Amino acid sequence: MRGGTVAVVGGSIAGCALASAAARAGADEVVVLERTHGRLADRGLGLCIHDGRAAELAATGALPAGIAAHRLTRRRWVVRDDTAAGPAGRVFWEQPFPFHSYHWGLLWRGLREATPASVVYRQGAAVTGVAGDGERAEVRLAQGTAEAFDLVVGADGYRSVVREAVCPESRPAYAGYVCWRGNFDARRLEALGDGGWPAESVTTVCFGGGSCVIYRIPGPDGPRVNWVLYAMPPQTGRLPFDDPTSFPPGRVTEELAAHLGALLDREFPPYWARVLGLTEPADTFVQPIYDLETARTTAGRLLLAGDAATVVRPHNTSGAAKALQDATAFEDAWRRAGTWDELLHAYQAARGAAWREMVALARRLGRGQVEQTPAWAAMDHREAESWWQGQLGGAADIGGQAMTP
Incomplete structure (x- = not known):
């Protein structure tokens, strides 16, 4: 299918x-409508992409070459042990961790710079x-105007305006716990000593x-340390976790x-x-954990992608890969389709089951790592491996699924 006009919200x-993806597939006009005025690249969060997913996405063009990434190879699971271990705790299990970490802003900048010149942002x-x-x-804008397109893609996150039109009954559900997040210049670690922490290792306390x-991530001015702590929030006070929100840096x-x-x-x-104490308050924030499944992700000439389509708890380490896979599936569906209806149907067929399985896996990981944690300190490596396989529930790994050719 060639031609047509596309608006991407977000x-x-x-x-x-x-x-x-729309521009590469042959759209006549692609317009991105981004509500913010500021620099999205200023977001300093860390994220990871599985090496297998990265290779697939690089081959399709969804993940451009040259974006700064930090190689990770091992994950160490650590508990506090005041009797036998040193200040860095006791490692009770290690596992392979074939991922590269990214700085959100640098990844976004690479994707933005790789956007074809024909796209209006x-x-x-x-x-x-x-x-x-x-x-x-039709897209209605805050200034009171409306614009018409052949297709509108909702890539506007977990509080999606486009999802309200496609599937208004589907809303993010609070998981009952939160995460504290932060990052800081890795050079600050020099004051503490290395603590036995190899640069390619992820530590889970x-x-x-x-x-x-x-874990470490690349940063605009050199390596940074990124951390994500999951736990129940305080039980006192009135914290607005019943609505998708966060407490920003x-x-x-x-x-x-x-x-x-x-x-x-x-x-x-x-x-x-x-x-963690090396993190400045200005670089620390709190995010309630949500997930979301939608009954449908296409309707008429509307289509959802990324967190607008489905929200997966971060334990699965799949958020960025999922969004880029959505783009890959969208482009492939476009190239195979002869009509808009065929495009939307093929996209939903390609991504629906994968979204549901990622949500289910992340819920299992959330139960095992926050809601119903085991007796970590009593585990040896065999028990930890068995526990982990139970978490996976038959999935090959975290980080998202391989795409079906």
Whole structure:
């Protein structure tokens, strides 16, 4: 199929990838509508992409070459042990971890720069509603204007405006726990000593009722340390976790900051508590954990991708790969389709089962690593391996599935 006009609502990772896919596939016009005015590249979060998924995505063009990445090979699971272990705790299990880590902003910048020149990227274009039941789709903008396209792609995240039109009954569901996230310049580690922490290793600190993943990522000014700590929030006070939201960097409440400090003092090996303590308040935030399954991801001339289509808890380490796979499936469906209806049907068929399985796996991982944690300190490596296979439930690995040719 050739020609047609496409609007992509949302200009972050999924939006750039879907816009590039539409342009490569042969759309006459592709417009990205991004509501923010600022620099998306300023987002400093870390993320990982499985080496197998990265190779597939590079081959399709969805993951451009040359984007800074940090190689990871091993994951060490650690518990506090005040009797037998040193300040870095006791490693009770190691497993292969074939991933590369990325800086969100640098990954977005690479995708943005790789977007074909024919794509129009409009910032400050806030979409307030869409409609797409007929032969065309309409986008309504905050300034009161409306624009028509042959297809509208919702890549506008877990609070998607486009999803409200496609599947209004589907909303993100709070998992009952949160994550504290942060990152800092890796050079700060020099003050602590290396703590036995190889640069290619991921450390997971385990404790009753939660866990924390710590690893290095590339940064605009050199390597950084990125961490994600999952645990139940404080039970006192009124924290707005019943609605998809977060406490952004610099705005974490005193209650949440104190709760994090108590967790580090009580549960962490001293070295790893000091590591997280190197993070500036301006680089720390709290994010409620949600997941989302949608009954449908296409309707009329509307299509959902990325977190607008499905939200997977971060334990699966698949968010970026999932968005780029959505773009790959979209481009492949476009090239095979003769009509818009065929395109939407093929896209849904290619991604629906994979989305459901990723959500299910991440829920199992959340139960095992936060909601119903085992007696980590009593495990040996054989018991840990058996526990992990139970978490996977038949999946080959975390990080997302291989795409079907």
